[in-house]
Amino acid sequence: MSKGTFPEGAQLEAQISGRRRKGVYLRLAFLGSLMLAILALLTLLANIINSVFGLVAFENAVAPAALVEEIGLDPARIALSDLSKDDLLAVLEGGINNNVGRRLERERRFYSDRLVFETRAKWDEVCAREVDRPAGCDGRVRGREDVYSLVVEQIVQPKALETWSLVDSVLHRAEIEAAAAVSYPDAEIVFRSWLSMDFVTNPQSPRAEVAGVRTAVLGSLWIVLVTIVFSFPVGVAAAVYLEEYARHTRLNRLIQTNINNLAGVPSIIYGMLGLAIFVRVLETFTSGAVFGGVDGGVTANGRTVLSAGLTLGLLILPIIIINAQEAIRAVPQSLRSAGMALGATQWQTIRAHVLPNAVPGILTGAILAVARALGETAPLVVVGASTFITADPGGPFGKFTALPIQIFQWTSRPQDEFRNIAAAAIIVLLIMLLALNATAIVLRNRYARRA
Amino acid sequence: MSDKQAFVRTAVASSPNPDDMPLTSAMETRSLNVFYGAFRAVKDVDLTVYDNQITALIGSSGCGKSTLLRSFNRMNDLVAGARVDGEVLYHDRNIYGPGVDPVEVRRRIGMVFQKPNPFPKSIYDNVAWGAKVNGYKGSLDDLVEEALGQAALWDEVKDKLHQSGYSLSGGQQQRLCIARTIAVKPEIILMDEPTSALDPVATLRIEELIQDLKTRYTIVIVTHNMQQAARASDFTAFLNMDEDRAGRVVEFGKTGDIFTRPEHEETENYITGRFG
Numbered sequence: 001m002s003k004g005t006f007p008e009g010a011q012l013e014a015q016i017s018g019r020r021r022k023g024v025y026l027r028l029a030f031l032g033s034l035m036l037a038i039l040a041l042l043t044l045l046a047n048i049i050n051s052v053f054g055l056v057a058f059e060n061a062v063a064p065a066a067l068v069e070e071i072g073l074d075p076a077r078i079a080l081s082d083l084s085k086d087d088l089l090a091v092l093e094g095g096i097n098n099n100v101g102r103r104l105e106r107e108r109r110f111y112s113d114r115l116v117f118e119t120r121a122k123w124d125e126v127c128a129r130e131v132d133r134p135a136g137c138d139g140r141v142r143g144r145e146d147v148y149s150l151v152v153e154q155i156v157q158p159k160a161l162e163t164w165s166l167v168d169s170v171l172h173r174a175e176i177e178a179a180a181a182v183s184y185p186d187a188e189i190v191f192r193s194w195l196s197m198d199f200v201t202n203p204q205s206p207r208a209e210v211a212g213v214r215t216a217v218l219g220s221l222w223i224v225l226v227t228i229v230f231s232f233p234v235g236v237a238a239a240v241y242l243e244e245y246a247r248h249t250r251l252n253r254l255i256q257t258n259i260n261n262l263a264g265v266p267s268i269i270y271g272m273l274g275l276a277i278f279v280r281v282l283e284t285f286t287s288g289a290v291f292g293g294v295d296g297g298v299t300a301n302g303r304t305v306l307s308a309g310l311t312l313g314l315l316i317l318p319i320i321i322i323n324a325q326e327a328i329r330a331v332p333q334s335l336r337s338a339g340m341a342l343g344a345t346q347w348q349t350i351r352a353h354v355l356p357n358a359v360p361g362i363l364t365g366a367i368l369a370v371a372r373a374l375g376e377t378a379p380l381v382v383v384g385a386s387t388f389i390t391a392d393p394g395g396p397f398g399k400f401t402a403l404p405i406q407i408f409q410w411t412s413r414p415q416d417e418f419r420n421i422a423a424a425a426i427i428v429l430l431i432m433l434l435a436l437n438a439t440a441i442v443l444r445n446r447y448a449r450r451a
Numbered sequence: 452m453s454d455k456q457a458f459v460r461t462a463v464a465s466s467p468n469p470d471d472m473p474l475t476s477a478m479e480t481r482s483l484n485v486f487y488g489a490f491r492a493v494k495d496v497d498l499t500v501y502d503n504q505i506t507a508l509i510g511s512s513g514c515g516k517s518t519l520l521r522s523f524n525r526m527n528d529l530v531a532g533a534r535v536d537g538e539v540l541y542h543d544r545n546i547y548g549p550g551v552d553p554v555e556v557r558r559r560i561g562m563v564f565q566k567p568n569p570f571p572k573s574i575y576d577n578v579a580w581g582a583k584v585n586g587y588k589g590s591l592d593d594l595v596e597e598a599l600g601q602a603a604l605w606d607e608v609k610d611k612l613h614q615s616g617y618s619l620s621g622g623q624q625q626r627l628c629i630a631r632t633i634a635v636k637p638e639i640i641l642m643d644e645p646t647s648a649l650d651p652v653a654t655l656r657i658e659e660l661i662q663d664l665k666t667r668y669t670i671v672i673v674t675h676n677m678q679q680a681a682r683a684s685d686f687t688a689f690l691n692m693d694e695d696r697a698g699r700v701v702e703f704g705k706t707g708d709i710f711t712r713p714e715h716e717e718t719e720n721y722i723t724g725r726f727g
Binding site for chain 1: 526529558561562564566568569570571580584585628631632
């Protein structure tokens with residue numbers, strides 16, 4: 001036996017408590033790191049929420065009560081928002097000029113049986129056109145709510161003169177109202193949530209008060225759809241090849257290393273790649289010209305939803321491949337042996353045992369990758385997202401904008417109220433991301449339970 | 452015989468008493484060597500496996516028993532870097548010869564593994580899948596019942612065929628794996644330490660089952676357990692490592708002879724527990 005000794009008695013106690021103390025310090029440091037991370041996230045969230053809600057000083061171009069009085073009703077007894085569709089149309093007719101009225105009617109009719117601003121002869125003529133036939137010719141009719149928002153947008157024209165943050169609005173409401181009464185004697189001070197159903201369903205607009213994110217949300221959804229359709233099958237197929245078929249040759253190791261490296265390439269580089277290949281070289285294809293059907297006569301060159309989706313698809317392809325590879329690698333080897341030992345071919349074994357067991361992992365990885373694509377901005381700027389469009393993207397060959405782009409543009413405007421709608425748009429984006437992640441969890445649990 | 456001709460059974464045994472049957476060879480190896488890269492794991496094996504007999508492969512850990520077993524149905528093909536030299540004759544054809552499809556070899560020579568490895572599917576699908584992918588024509592329900600019956604599992608699972616195979620106990624899972632192997636109607640069943648993960652009661656049931664299966668199938672079993680080899684097999688091959696760690700067959704013969712009067716000192720040392 002060697003002559004060494006272990007500490008005993010008082011020495012042992014001191015030695016053990018010394019070892020313990022080290023652990024306690026480290027444990028506090030770990031907890032501190034966690035707290036710091038949570039604090040950072042909460043600050044971010046609080047900052048956004050602080051901008052989404054708050055007091056706003058609105059000034060109307062025309063007082064709603066005056067409009068009610070104009071059509072011969074008593075403003076003391078009925079408010080503008082309670083008027084019937086016919087009364088609202090009377091207000092609208094009195095408040096806008098005929099050109100604007102005709103444009104609105106061509107977008108969508110007010111009544112199915114009669115025309116308000118157009119003459120019958122002119123209407124029949126424009127609806128008989130082959131090109132530039134107005135959307136209103138399809139016979140759909142505006143509802144009362146639609147007419148009301150037109151009245152507000154076109155005539156009342158509420159304008160936000162000043163906005164206050166949520167914290168200020170709650171803590172200093174009296175001071176704000178007093179100060180506003182002096183600065184903006186005609187303004188109405190209301191507490192407003194910038195995030196509302198209207199905000200989600202309204203199209204892009206140059207006026208923050210009526211602008212919405214519909215165009216951007218639809219653009220983002222279209223892009224993500226193209227991204228999934230392109231990168232999911234390609235990525236999973238590549239992963240199956242690398243894991244199940246590829247031999248361990250030097251070439252395959254090189255390919256594997258490069259895929260790992262590609263996952264870390266900055267996204268703007270993918271933007272440059274997308275610009276060079278999809279927008280320029282493959283323009284006839286990505287603009288839809290080769291299929292003859294360019295969206296509604298709008299020429300987007302190669303700067304279309306398709307180019308953007310393919311670019312983001314390339315961006316997340318390495319991530320999908322790596323995640324799918326890991327999921328496939330996690331399938332026990334014994335299942336492959338069992339399948340092969342029964343006289344199944346390699347593909348039969350992969351199809352029946354390897355893939356079904358890898359599905360939860362593959363889906364989770366793919367959805368998280370798609371969530372990354374949804375939040376990407378830089379490559380879309382390079383590929384050519386539109387800075388201002390109010391028309392919804394009509395398909396893969398349409399011009400597009402995306403939610404992160406919209407947020408970026410709004411935050412760079414000088415007016416305060418754009419900062420408020422940017423914050424609201426961030427909430428919409430966060431909700432979409434959370435929905436995607438929730439889908440990933442649900443899918444994973446569902447497939448995991450089947451096994 | 453053309454290269455593409457399928458393996459077929461040449462002689463059909465019909466003697467009422469299997470013990471009186473003349474022994475016919477089911478499989479023979481001729482100077483079989485198995486390499487993993489540069490390492491020779493199995494060296495110059497000449498072995499005969501007889502029809503409707505249980506052949507046990509015994510030997511210390513790492514002596515190449517499992518490697519040898521896996522070379523009998525080309526499962527080593529799936530191991531990167533594995534290479535086989537020599538011949539494994541099955542119905543007078545070398546299963547490593549040109550034009551032989553390993554998929555067909557594995558259909559006719561099935562395998563049961565060390566740890567029960569049912570598919571994460573229902574009991575029914577576990578048994579039916581192999582038959583389905585091999586293009587079985589006929590009633591799958593009957594086949595599943597027959598295979599589970601032969602594997603002595605039918606009575607225990609007939610009311611829960613659509614529950615997961617994982618819901619069974621370890622011993623039941625291993626019998627399910629045997630049923631799955633039987634369902635593709637193999638001639639030879641290779642078993643790689645099939646009871647090493649099971650308790651003594653489950654082990655005994657599997658051993659009894661193997662005795663029952665002997666009338667229909669030829670069985671090769673790898674085991675660490677010498678009592679198992681002694682009580683459950685008809686023939687025994689003792690493998691040992693030589694100086695460069697390559698496994699070779701030291702002695703092969705009837706189990707009774709190997710365990711009562713071994714010819715080699717190495718064998719005697721091993722079976723009496725003096726080493727290994």
